[in-house]
Amino acid sequence: MAASETMRWKAAALAMAVAVVGLAAWIVYPYARSLVIPPESTAAARGRELARDLGCFTCHGALGREGVPNPGSAYGAVPTFHEGTLMMFAKSDQDLREYILDGAPKAKRDSDSYRREMNEQEIRMPAYRDFVSERQVDDLVAFLRASSELLFPPEGLPSEGEELAHELGCFQCHGAMGSGGHANPGSLKGYIPGFYGSDYRELVQNDEELRSWIEQGGIPRLTDDDLASYFLARQRVKMPSYGDRLEPDQIDALIAYVKWLASEEWRGVGF
Ligand code: HEC
Ligand code: HEC
Structure with a gap:
């Protein structure tokens, strides 16, 4: 074989090898990506991380649950983001956005009595306008609403489901209001x-799967798959099976509630 011919053959083999490796990489890519890319989770879960990184918890306490004492304030302490407290200060997502961006909603900032009140107190809410993007504000608002439980399901099954989810501790594992x-x-x-x-959309593709998660603690689509079942068996915390422990109408209520949360109809609705 002439030298140039050998080289051409080697180049072709190399090109072929690159193509094969490339194809294999392409096939495993979705798995590899889901393993290495940082959690997407939900807006509220991202907002929680962000609130920590932006120092919100220094004044509002860990997860916004215990405000630092605030001499001169009518409340004695910085308000929390917990159990509906936000409702005393804000009425809508827009108000929450303005707290984050400007330190308070415009209507308050324009009021003399509010300004006087704020000047009396030692610690004031900072404006984060130059420190956060639009998307980050959305995430923070989602976190604030979930942690303050300001998502109101419709009467009937969905709201019964919410009550039951509290009683059964679903939020203990799945985050405030299922925010993950x-x-x-x-x-x-x-x-x-x-x-x-x-x-959620990846793990729950229809009503039968939602029912199966709650009743059996898993779904056939994952338990029958080698890779997925490896992780299901390996994970330290497992989804309990509630099938034998709840009445059928209780399961229906949980399903209605989770479906309502998943629809994200609560976004943008005032409180
Ligand atoms: C330097 C202390 C401080 C920091 C840091 C801080 N806040 Fe505040 N925040 C306050 C004070 C004080 C108030 C009360 C203002 C009032 O009475 O209107 C407040 C009020 C609020 C309110 C409305 C009332 C409520 O229920 O909490 C929201 C929402 C809020 N802050 C969100 C945030 C977020 C989100 C961050 C981080 C991006 C943050 N705060 C960081 C001090 C702080
Ligand atoms: C001890 C912790 C724990 C409790 C309590 C718990 N879960 Fe789960 N749940 C999990 C784990 C872990 C998974 C599996 C996630 C996976 O396999 O990736 C899961 C999965 C699910 C899923 C499917 C995946 C998704 O996106 O949420 C649903 C729906 C669900 N749980 C609903 C509930 C409901 C409703 C309750 C309360 C009745 C509840 N869970 C209580 C830990 C828990």
């Missing part, structure tokens, strides 16, 4: 998924 994101070592994504957002 608590750590779960050994699981595919590293955290427990929420009841809405991209993880």
Whole structure:
């Protein structure tokens, strides 16, 4: 074989090898990506991380649950983001956005009595306008609403389901109002998924799957798959099966509630 011919043959072999490796990489890419890319989780879970990074918890306490004492304030302390407290200060997502961006909603900032009140107190809400993007404000608002439980399901099954979800501790694992994101070592994504957002859509594709998760603690689509079942068995926290422990109408209520959360109809609705 002439030298140039050998070289041409080697080049062709190399091109072929690159193509094969490329194809293999393309096929495993979705799995590889879901393993290495940082959690997407839900807007509220991202907002929770962001609130920590922006120092919100320094004044509002860990997860916004215990405000630091605030001498001169009528409330004695910085308000929390917990159990509806936000409702005393804000009425809508827009108000929450303005708290974050400008330190308070415009109507308040324009009021003399509010300004006087704020000047009396030692600690004031900072304006984060130059420190956050639009998308980050959305995430923070989602976190604030979930942690303050300001999502109101319709009367009937969905609201019964919410009450039951509180009683059964679903939020303990799935985050405030199913906002997701608590750590779960050994699981595919590293955290427990929420009841809405991209993880939920991947894991719950129809009503039968939702029922199966709640009744059996899993779905055939995953338990019958080698890779998925590896992670299901390995994850330290597992979904309990409630099938034998609840009445059929209680399961229906949980399904109605989770479906309502997943529809994200609560977004943008005032409170
Ligand atoms: C330097 C302390 C401080 C920091 C840091 C801070 N806040 Fe505040 N925040 C306050 C104070 C004080 C108030 C009360 C203002 C009032 O009475 O109107 C407040 C009020 C609020 C309110 C409305 C009332 C409520 O129920 O909490 C929201 C919402 C809020 N802050 C969100 C945030 C977010 C989100 C961050 C982080 C991006 C943040 N705060 C960081 C001090 C702080
Ligand atoms: C001890 C923690 C724990 C409790 C309590 C719990 N879950 Fe789960 N749940 C999990 C784990 C872990 C998964 C599996 C995630 C996976 O396999 O990736 C899961 C999965 C799910 C899923 C499907 C995936 C998704 O996106 O949410 C639904 C729906 C669900 N749970 C609903 C509920 C409901 C409703 C309750 C309360 C009745 C509840 N869970 C209580 C841990 C828990």
